[in-house]
Amino acid sequence: MKFEPVQKKLPPLSPVIRASECGCPPVKNITPADIADELKNETWFAGLIDTPAGPVPQVSTEIKLSERIGHIRARTSSFRMKFSLKPGLYAVGSPVSSSDIFVTANYRLSFDHLRKALEGMNAWILVLDTAGINVWCAAGKGTFGTDELIRRIKLTDIKKYVEHRKLILPQLGAPGINAAEVRRNTGFRLSYGPVRADDIKKYIEKGYTADEEMRLVKFTMKDRAVLIPMEINMIKEKLIYFILAAFLYSALQPEGIIFKDAVTSGYTLITAGIISVAAGAVLTPLLLPFIPFRSFAVKGGITGAVALLIIEHCTGAFSSVNLYFYSAVIILFTLISSYIALQFTGATTYTSLSGVKKEIKYSLPVYIAGFFVSTILLVISKIYEWGYL
Amino acid sequence: MKYFRASDTFQFNAEKCTGCGRCVEVCPHNVFKIENRKAAPVNSDRCMECGACAENCEFGALIVKRGVGCAAAVITGLLRGTEPTCDCSGPSGKCC
Ligand code: SF4
Ligand code: SF4
Numbered sequence: 001m002k003f004e005p006v007q008k009k010l011p012p013l014s015p016v017i018r019a020s021e022c023g024c025p026p027v028k029n030i031t032p033a034d035i036a037d038e039l040k041n042e043t044w045f046a047g048l049i050d051t052p053a054g055p056v057p058q059v060s061t062e063i064k065l066s067e068r069i070g071h072i073r074a075r076t077s078s079f080r081m082k083f084s085l086k087p088g089l090y091a092v093g094s095p096v097s098s099s100d101i102f103v104t105a106n107y108r109l110s111f112d113h114l115r116k117a118l119e120g121m122n123a124w125i126l127v128l129d130t131a132g133i134n135v136w137c138a139a140g141k142g143t144f145g146t147d148e149l150i151r152r153i154k155l156t157d158i159k160k161y162v163e164h165r166k167l168i169l170p171q172l173g174a175p176g177i178n179a180a181e182v183r184r185n186t187g188f189r190l191s192y193g194p195v196r197a198d199d200i201k202k203y204i205e206k207g208y209t210a211d212e213e214m215r216l217v218k219f220t221m222k223d224r225a226v227l228i229p230m231e232i233n234m235i236k237e238k239l240i241y242f243i244l245a246a247f248l249y250s251a252l253q254p255e256g257i258i259f260k261d262a263v264t265s266g267y268t269l270i271t272a273g274i275i276s277v278a279a280g281a282v283l284t285p286l287l288l289p290f291i292p293f294r295s296f297a298v299k300g301g302i303t304g305a306v307a308l309l310i311i312e313h314c315t316g317a318f319s320s321v322n323l324y325f326y327s328a329v330i331i332l333f334t335l336i337s338s339y340i341a342l343q344f345t346g347a348t349t350y351t352s353l354s355g356v357k358k359e360i361k362y363s364l365p366v367y368i369a370g371f372f373v374s375t376i377l378l379v380i381s382k383i384y385e386w387g388y389l
Numbered sequence: 390m391k392y393f394r395a396s397d398t399f400q401f402n403a404e405k406c407t408g409c410g411r412c413v414e415v416c417p418h419n420v421f422k423i424e425n426r427k428a429a430p431v432n433s434d435r436c437m438e439c440g441a442c443a444e445n446c447e448f449g450a451l452i453v454k455r456g457v458g459c460a461a462a463v464i465t466g467l468l469r470g471t472e473p474t475c476d477c478s479g480p481s482g483k484c485c
Contacts, residue, residue, distance in 0.1 A: 215414070350390055
């Protein structure tokens with residue numbers, strides 16, 4: 001399966017992007033055959049449909065196995081950014097001029113959730129250019145925003161396809177959109193739909209209103225679990241330096257660096273490192289609501305300390321070296337777990353900027369102090385080990 | 390799940406509010422209720438400062454100091470001496 005940037009693969013021809021966008025005169029008229037040719041390799045492409053205003057690419061509402069695998073890869077790896085599609089107007093089923101228009105981002109996961117939710121319906125999908133980023137994040141950055149929406153409404157000539165003037169937006173796009181300004185500029189009224197695309201049918205049944213349940217952003221254990229691979233992925237790069245440092249520390253002898261001695265305390269440090277990553281990046285996110293206190297730094301610290309003490313209790317691995325080493329390990333890796341957990345604020349759906357700032361104000365001095373203290377303890381442990389103490 | 394928040398990031402001016410209900414529609418944490426034809430921020434301690442309500446209130450009744458609650462962004466900002474900077478939207482990282 002290839003994950004090339006879609007933008008690169010496709011020539012700048014699209015049924016929905018007019019020549020005026022690039023500012024150059026059209027080289028030739030775009031024929032339906034060109035459009036079909038351009039999109040034929042897209043897994044979701046189901047053909048072209050004719051509308052009175054011109055041909056529009058039709059999307060399938062079925063998610064294929066290969067696409068599911070793509071979703072998993074998008075969530076676990078850095079391929080995420082390249083998982084996009086061309087902005088523009090698309091059709092689900094055979095929409096007519098009175099059919100609803102749903103707006104989404106050009107990130108494949110957002111788009112795929114939407115088209116799946118529209119199964120069996122006739123509707124339009126207006127895909128905005130968010131640089132391949134999902135609705136929520138793009139709204140925060142302003143790329144799923146008022147300007148892009150106005151621009152896309154004009155570029156796609158969407159008024160030629162529909163007689164009504166209503167757009168349905170995902171509620172999570174609201175931070176980027178000023179509904180009043182869009183109406184003034186384009187004549188379109190905006191309705192915010194449910195948070196989750198899966199609720200769209202219910203939303204329509206209720207007369208295009210989202211009830212409290214549909215509007216609420218949740219953060220279930222499953223939501224948190226899917227974020228874990230990304231957290232681990234971010235730490236992975238740093239792990240190799242840590243392992244090197246751990247072995248180097250243990251190999252250090254008065255006579256120089258001797259690697260055959262490195263094994264025991266090196267492995268002990270690495271074990272502690274792995275425990276702190278597991279506590280901070282896996283256990284804390286999973287058990288988030290069950291760990292006391294609101295602060296992520298404190299939650300991560302608690303989980304880390306408890307995990308380390310349990311391992312110590314069962315194996316005695318840390319205290320068997322010496323007391324200085326034991327204290328250093330507990331301090332250092334509790335703080336590392338805390339720090340990793342603090343990073344998780346970036347992935348949650350409920351942390352506020354001012355709250356994170358507050359946390360950092362209090363935790364950063366603790367991290368710095370703890371790091372110094374444990375470094376000193378590790379040095380003392382080394383001197384003790386060499387028999388100078 | 391609740392988190393903390395500075396008290397000065399969210400302001401509601403009941404006088405300007407027309408009770409249109411737009412804020413209720415957009416808020417992802419159910420902060421508002423309409424009471425006596427006016428919005429009432431009954432759950433303001435759940436606010437995550439996304440800014441959706443302020444952006445969509447046509448009558449200027451809401452002011453939110455918005456931002457993304459991401460520690461990595463705040464720390465990057467601290468190191469560079471700037472406002473919180475999110476540089477993780479590049480090809481290598483997670484978003485937001
Ligand atoms: S959107 Fe503004 S005017 Fe409308 S109910 Fe909310 S605060 Fe009041
Ligand atoms: S800023 Fe966002 S979370 Fe806070 S009250 Fe407004 S809409 Fe709700």
